[in-house]
Amino acid sequence: MRASEDQLRAMMIGGLAGDARAYRDLLDILAPLLRAFFGRRLRDAAEDVEDLVQETLIAIHTRRATYDTSRPFTAWAYAVARYKMVDHFRRRRVTVPIEGLEDILVAEGFEEAVSARMDIDSLLNTLPPKQARAIRETKVDGLSVAEAADRHAMSDSDVKISVHRGLKSLAARLGLS
Template sequence: MRASEEELRRLMIGGLDGNAVDHAALLRLLAPLLRAFCRRRCGEDDVEDLVQETLIAVHTRRGTYDRDRPFTAWLFSIARYKMIDHFRRTRRYRPIEGLEEILIAEGFEESSIARMDVEDLLETLPPKQARMIRATRIEGMSMAEAANADGISESDAKVSVHRGLKTLMTKIQGGRR
């Protein structure tokens, strides 16, 4: 389950106020978000290390979070810097998808909020369509990997993605008129 910006922010503030249950719940919810963020940018080999480094940084630097700002902007800033530090340490130079967009601070907050809007849109779809779109378009899995993970045929996965995207496009275009 993906949490909304409001839920993540509420848990972070609860943790800052001394609620250990909220802080633990926040860290559990962040792991899949960070895995998807890292997987899209650096490949499978480094994902778990980067997720753990980022979770540690979120924990140790939680006092720097400004309660009046969106939580995900703060979170993904930490993740971005941890990724850059990791590549510097390991001296591995490979293109990071969208790095130039990530490094530009202007608009970062809006893009973080937009990711949450995508999750809200996916919640309106039938569960299988939402799972297949998340797996293939957000988490970066191939159609075969997504189908296998969900226990369905590849053609069923393709149809689910196609129908889901078509439904989302209709909803988005309908909202603009």
Template structure:
């Protein structure tokens, strides 16, 4: 860090690379202690590295580096633990193919018209509508939807799952009406 201040970018890159390896062990251990899956380790490590890089001018070069680094790590891990716990309450882990097949899964043999679909979607909150339209109607992936809507991929998956739950609950209450309309339409 001191060499970075004197303009030695090679030393700074080496420092960040070595620090990242060290952080992976620390973050994985701390996430495990919070009872969380260590799959998020790399994301948290990257958040820590970004925080260190953007706040490097706040470190006092006359003081030891490790307490300053450890404080950043501690706060970033706590923030990540809070976020991950919140996300995990509504999280459903499915493969990309499974997510893509959910809207097409017609368990009741009822075919909905575009008008029925639009009416059902309009009952959803705006964020869930956007996600449901992108993934369910347009068929784009969760990662593409996240990029388009400026959301995290996990948040997109949660929103899509919640939207599907609401849509299925609403649609199942209307199945009898929809079946009758479909039969009437077929007989015409």
């Protein structure tokens, strides 16, 4: 069944009001729309489309109270879908260690990158190891706070505090505060 924005919005509002039939119909209509949405964007990862559809339907269900009934429903639903897709890409991030990167960069004329890396290393070495590690992993290596916390059996808050205190200390050292 194809539904208009007004019909989808009415089903969502009905579902929020307790109409189980309207809500079930909404989810049934959303599933193929989401399959098409993800299918267009993940052509080389078709096996992930159904997982993303299910994750998005669950997210829509668990976050349905955040839907502003005065706003278009499809924009809200597709925003949830986009966030799920971004999370999917973050989980699939692949890193490849390159041994001797500095030598390669110098040979290719990127001495500034090597120099910047050495500057970062020397600055981070002035901090307590916990703060330096938290800054390196979250700000330099690109890990999320949760990933850095998991890596060292720390809480997310502990990582955030370590990053904040370390950056504050570096700013004071460099006369930026």
